[in-house]
Amino acid sequence: MKHVKKTSRTRVLTGGAVVAALALGGFGAYSASATGENTAAAPAAVVAAKADAKNKNTTRTTHLTVEAATKAAQATLDAAEKENQRVSVAVVDRNGNTIVTLRGDGAGPQSYESAVKKAFTAVSWNAPTSELAKRLAQAPNLKDIPGTLFLAGGAPVTAKGAPIAGIGVAGAPSGDLDEKFAQAGVASLGK
Missing domain, CATH: 1.20.5 (Single alpha-helices involved in coiled-coils or other helix-helix interfaces)
Structure with missing residues (x-):
């Protein structure tokens, strides 16, 4: 070559x-x-x-808009303020991701995280957290699931029977009050 x-x-x-x-x-x-x-x-x-x-x-899923979540959170906070309660409010989506949180004036430092966990717990089981707390007697290991809090104060938001969000409230002197305020937030979405 x-x-x-x-x-x-x-x-x-x-x-x-x-x-x-x-x-x-x-x-x-x-x-x-x-x-x-x-x-x-x-x-x-x-x-x-x-x-x-x-x-x-x-599949298709339904989600709350940021506007609707904010409306529900504000209605929840307003209901608590009418009764002179200092609370934090959290609204999470179907997957447990936080959409909006509001911390009322004077709410305790623990209330923020508790509200998020209650909202997550409510949407995860599509039930008010007061009902879920009662289930702990039969299944005490439920409380070991990360991110959950089995205390009254969380309420699911549903559409066509399926959970689409959760509202959690913490900071009032009783879980019954927290849950009452969370239910006011849920009710505001129907208006």
Whole structure:
């Protein structure tokens, strides 16, 4: 095999030709892609949307809006303030993620975390936490589930019978009062 000595000029010209070829090839692919997107993408998106609507492997869930969660939290806090109670309020979504919290003037430092846990507990079991606290006699290990608090003061928010949020209240002198205020928040969503 015969070796040909390449000069630096030959290398530069060869390299430049390769870069130009790649650039033109990329431009051609981009142009073809852009043209294809403009003409075929819309029908493909419609077909994909129809397929998703009929997909038996997915579900749809209902969630409170931030506006609705804030309205419920404020109604809860207002109900407590009417009775001169200093509480914290938490509203969580179906997955237990906090949507909004309000800490009333003078609420104790422990009330914030307790309100979140009560809301989480209520939505997790779709039941008021006062009812769940009664279940501890038959299943004492329930209290060991992380993030839960089995004290009265949490109320689930439902839509079509399914839990979509939880409202938790803490800070009043009794769990019964906390739960009464949480129920006022739930009731405000029906108005």
